[in-house]
Amino acid sequence: MKCVFVFLALSLSGGSALAQGCIVGRQCTPGAAGGHEFLKPKELQIGLTYRSFRATDHYVGTVFQSQRRDLKNNVINRQNIVDLIVTRGVNARSNVTIDLPILNSSWSSPRPLGSSVQAPGPRFVEKASGIGDISVLFKTYLKDPETSHGQNIALGIGIKAPTGKAGVTNILPDNAGNNPQSRTVDQSIQPGDGSWGIPTSLEAYKSVRGASFFFTMNYLISPRDTNGVASGFAPTTPSPSINVFSVPDQFLYRVGVGGEIKQVAGLSGSLSWRKEGVPQKDLIGSSHGFRRPGFSTSVEPSLSYSKGGTTYTLAVPITLSRNSQPLSSDGKPVDSNATFARKQLIFNISRRVSL
Numbered sequence: 001m002k003c004v005f006v007f008l009a010l011s012l013s014g015g016s017a018l019a020q021g022c023i024v025g026r027q028c029t030p031g032a033a034g035g036h037e038f039l040k041p042k043e044l045q046i047g048l049t050y051r052s053f054r055a056t057d058h059y060v061g062t063v064f065q066s067q068r069r070d071l072k073n074n075v076i077n078r079q080n081i082v083d084l085i086v087t088r089g090v091n092a093r094s095n096v097t098i099d100l101p102i103l104n105s106s107w108s109s110p111r112p113l114g115s116s117v118q119a120p121g122p123r124f125v126e127k128a129s130g131i132g133d134i135s136v137l138f139k140t141y142l143k144d145p146e147t148s149h150g151q152n153i154a155l156g157i158g159i160k161a162p163t164g165k166a167g168v169t170n171i172l173p174d175n176a177g178n179n180p181q182s183r184t185v186d187q188s189i190q191p192g193d194g195s196w197g198i199p200t201s202l203e204a205y206k207s208v209r210g211a212s213f214f215f216t217m218n219y220l221i222s223p224r225d226t227n228g229v230a231s232g233f234a235p236t237t238p239s240p241s242i243n244v245f246s247v248p249d250q251f252l253y254r255v256g257v258g259g260e261i262k263q264v265a266g267l268s269g270s271l272s273w274r275k276e277g278v279p280q281k282d283l284i285g286s287s288h289g290f291r292r293p294g295f296s297t298s299v300e301p302s303l304s305y306s307k308g309g310t311t312y313t314l315a316v317p318i319t320l321s322r323n324s325q326p327l328s329s330d331g332k333p334v335d336s337n338a339t340f341a342r343k344q345l346i347f348n349i350s351r352r353v354s355l
Contacts, residue, residue: 022055022077022107022188022292022338038145039089039352047085047350053341054078059294059322060337075109075339077188081132085350094140101132103164105189111177121177126185132164133192135199149207156201160220164192166245167229184230187245187290194227195247211259214272220250222282226289242327246289252276254300268304273297274317280325292338294324313348 039045055077058065068074080103087097108125137158145152168190172183198221205214224247231245256272277295281287298317305312319342326336 022075022186038092038141039087039095040354041089041091042355043089044353044355045085045087045350046353047083047087047348049083049085049346049348051081051083051344051346052079053344055339055341057322057340057342058337059324059340061325062321062323064322065337073110075107077186077339077341078106079189080104090138092146093144094138097135097137097139097158099135099137101134101164102130103132103189103191104129105191107186107189111173112175124172124177126170126172126189128165128168128185128189128191130165130168130191133160133197134163135160135197137199137201139201139203151206152204154201154203156199156203158199160197160199162192162194162196164190166190166192166194166227184232187231187292190229190245193222193247194229194245195222195224197222197247211257213257214255214270216252216254218252219283221284222247222249223285225286231290241288242290244289246287246291248278248287248291248293249282250276250278251295256300258302264305266306268306270300270302270304272300272302274300277323280327291327292324293327294322294338296323296340297321298344310349310351313346313350315344315346317344317346319343 056069056074058068058074065074082102084100084102085097087095089095106125106127108123110121110123112121135158137156139154139156142153142155143151168185169182170185171180172185173180174183200219200221202217203215205212207213226244227247229245231243252274253276254272254274256270258268258270261267261269275295275297278291278293280293297320299320300315300317302313302315304314319340322340324336324338324340
């Protein structure tokens with residue numbers, strides 16, 4: 001029924017976590033997981049998702065650091081990510097999705113770096129672009145979609161390969177604005193994390209009187225501790241263990257309701273609440289090294305239009321709350337400051353093809 005399709009189509013816009021500024025959460029499972037559709041064996045769904053945001057607001061915990069904005073010494077984090085997604089039906093209940101992300105990102109801050117009261121000096125821009133970490137996700141529905149039209153649950157598990165660069169460098173000065181040389185760019189804009197990972201997903205929906213209530217959970221398990229890439233911190237400040245990047249887990253949760261907009265054929269809409277970010281501790285393995293743990297919550301309105309086998313989906317998550325959590329390294333709290341975006345833009349186009 002069409003109310004079920006609303007959930008399936010609109011979930012395309014939120015299949016993966018998106019980086020919220022300095023919080024690394026850009027790849028949770030295959031982006032815009034095209035496998036939400038019920039595909040027949042040998043049927044393909046080919047999709048492209050564009051995700052973009054600009055993060056400028058600093059938070060320590062849940063407290064907005066307005067002085068950074070007023071003094072113009074805030075970090076500005078820009079992300080543009082294109083996910084190329086191909087999903088192939090395996091049987092009536094299962095499919096497999098391959099996701100290839102391509103990133104073009106920048107991170108800028110004035111030097112000297114790190115003062116919340118200091119007037120800004122020259123602003124230096126760090127840039128990184130290229131292919132990200134490729135993911136493959138196998139997903140199966142617990143009930144046969146041909147007979148269970150009003151409700152279903154899908155479970156997914158896969159593998160993420162370290163195809164993206166995790167140690168991109170630029171010619172940059174030190175934090176005081178001196179001694180320009182080749183230095184590692186910020187962790188949040190690195191195309192990859194340098195590690196194999198295990199993407200997992202859980203999806204559920206239930207139709208009630210023309211509306212489809214849904215829940216999705218995406219969690220990237222990253223067993224590796226650190227990836228060996230220099231974080232750029234001084235050798236003894238504030239803790240030697242954060243001199244290299246951590247390989248953190250990432251997560252995204254969404255719950256919402258969608259339905260057909262009957263006034264326009266093929267048009268559907270949904271409204272959901274989402275939470276995304278990076279945990280302080282990994283689910284599996286150690287959690288040493290430098291990371292910026294934290295999360296944001298958003299309200300996500302979304303529209304989807306389908307015609308002739310092609311579906312267009314636009315979602316604009318609007319941030320409700322932010323929480324930059326302290327990193328515990330060697331027993332010491334480290335770096336609880338991070339920037340967040342006020343909103344995101346997610347656009348997906350997908351088309352089904354029979355082989």
